[in-house]
Amino acid sequence: MPTFPDHALALTIGEPGGIGPDITAQAWLAFRADPSLAFFLIGDSAYLSERFSRLDIAVPVQEIATPAEAPGVFATALPVIDLPFASKPETGRFSAETAGTVIRAIDMAVDMALKGEVAAIVTNPIQKEALYAAGFSHQGHTDYLAHLAVHHGHHAEPVMMLCAADLRAIPVTVHIALTEVPRQLTGDLIVRQARVVAHDLARRFGIASPRLAFTGLNPHAGENGAMGQEEQTIIAPALAALRAEGLNVQGPLPADTAFHAEARAQYDAILCMYHDQALIPVKTLDFHGGVNCTLGLPFIRTSPDHGTALSLAGTGKANPKSLMAAISLAAEIARRGQPA
Numbered sequence: 010m011p012t013f014p015d016h017a018l019a020l021t022i023g024e025p026g027g028i029g030p031d032i033t034a035q036a037w038l039a040f041r042a043d044p045s046l047a048f049f050l051i052g053d054s055a056y057l058s059e060r061f062s063r064l065d066i067a068v069p070v071q072e073i074a075t076p077a078e079a080p081g082v083f084a085t086a087l088p089v090i091d092l093p094f095a096s097k098p099e100t101g102r103f104s105a106e107t108a109g110t111v112i113r114a115i116d117m118a119v120d121m122a123l124k125g126e127v128a129a130i131v132t133n134p135i136q137k138e139a140l141y142a143a144g145f146s147h148q149g150h151t152d153y154l155a156h157l158a159v160h161h162g163h164h165a166e167p168v169m170m171l172c173a174a175d176l177r178a179i180p181v182t183v184h185i186a187l188t189e190v191p192r193q194l195t196g197d198l199i200v201r202q203a204r205v206v207a208h209d210l211a212r213r214f215g216i217a218s219p220r221l222a223f224t225g226l227n228p229h230a231g232e233n234g235a236m237g238q239e240e241q242t243i244i245a246p247a248l249a250a251l252r253a254e255g256l257n258v259q260g261p262l263p264a265d266t267a268f269h270a271e272a273r274a275q276y277d278a279i280l281c282m283y284h285d286q287a288l289i290p291v292k293t294l295d296f297h298g299g300v301n302c303t304l305g306l307p308f309i310r311t312s313p314d315h316g317t318a319l320s321l322a323g324t325g326k327a328n329p330k331s332l333m334a335a336i337s338l339a340a341e342i343a344r345r346g347q348p349a
């Protein structure tokens with residue numbers, strides 16, 4: 010397992026028309042004096058230099074050929090592995106024309122992680138609709154990273170976990186229409202995700218016997234079937250199976266009362282039945298400190314909790330703290346290592 014300070018973190022450029030370049034520059038300014046947080050960016054160095062020159066900050070860019078060069082450069086310049094765009098991105102706009110290169114940056118980072126050349130991957134936000142328009146057939150990074158890992162011969166069972174100060178929330182179903190949720194929510198899906206969460210909270214977060222909570226799907230967790238059946242037919246049986254395996258589980262809890270401070274103190278992570286049930290509390294509690302961490306991969310991946318914020322790109326107004334928190338968490342997990 011590669012660790013700091015020998016191995017740097019690989020950052021991917023994400024949507025070039027969005028705030029990724031700006032917050033990466035700000036993160037470098039904040040962290041450049043700390044070799045334990047050394048990172049490099051995979052992106053178009055000429056475009057990045059031009060973007061930075063328009064912000065009121067001095068961020069020199071230095072091209073590197075390999076990840077191993079990054080720690081030696083990090084204190085004086087933002088190390089960049091050059092990956093030029095075929096067509097010039099437009100700040101504040103997304104384009105399907107750059108999507109292939111955006112995906113290529115992710116491919117390269119995964120390749121480096123699987124070869125043990127980097128300590129972890131931190132992804133800048135992608136514009137999902139731009140990638141979809143270019144033929145990308147995955148929901149987002151989370152399932153694409155797992156696809157790449159499997160393609161390279163590894164096992165992967167991807168789980169999206171959003172972390173705020175004292176809340177870790179997992180959407181069991183992710184980027185699907187709300188009408189699809191009852192159709193795609195199964196006991197098997199809940200059980201498989203809970204196993205990954207329990208395993209990775211122990212392995213990556215040092216929580217030996219994590220306490221897992223689960224929300225219901227319906228208002229008041231269905232109120233004994235009066236407001237929906239999924240709690241009784243899908244969620245409760247899945248929890249019973251997990252209990253039989255020795256996992257510490259509670260629920261299904263009514264989602265509306267599962268996130269206040271006293272409730273949060275009762276669990277280490279909460280598995281929620283759909284995207285907004287998990288992400289609204291995280292982003293409300295800690296929008297600028299929230300981190301998206303993928304569990305179930307053979308490498309470490311974190312990301313800011315927010316998206317591309319196109320309207321802020323190039324303005325200098327994007328807050329870099331979520332990306333900084335993502336970098337810090339990736340470094341912390343890498344330092345902890347991976348006990349078997």
Ligand SMILES: NC(=O)C1=CN([C@@H]2O[C@H](COP(=O)(O)OP(=O)(O)OC[C@H]3O[C@@H](n4cnc5c(N)ncnc54)[C@H](O)[C@@H]3O)[C@@H](O)[C@H]2O)C=CC1
Pocket residue numbers: 028032133134135136137138150301312313314315316317318319320321326327328329330331
């Ligand atoms: N990990 C990833 O790749 C993610 C990608 N996305 C993608 O981003 C695109 C835009 O999604 P939206 O729903 O509009 O979410 P968004 O997070 O880009 O923007 C939501 C609101 O938060 C503000 N905001 C976001 N980041 C900020 C920052 N660092 N500092 C200050 N304000 C900030 C924006 O200006 C906007 O008002 C979509 O294509 C979505 O799929 C969204 C979330 C994560």
Ligand SMILES: NCC(=O)COP(=O)(O)O
Pocket residue numbers: 148149150151152169288301312
């Ligand atoms: N809403 C979370 C999000 O869009 C992140 O998705 P991913 O790209 O990390 O899979």
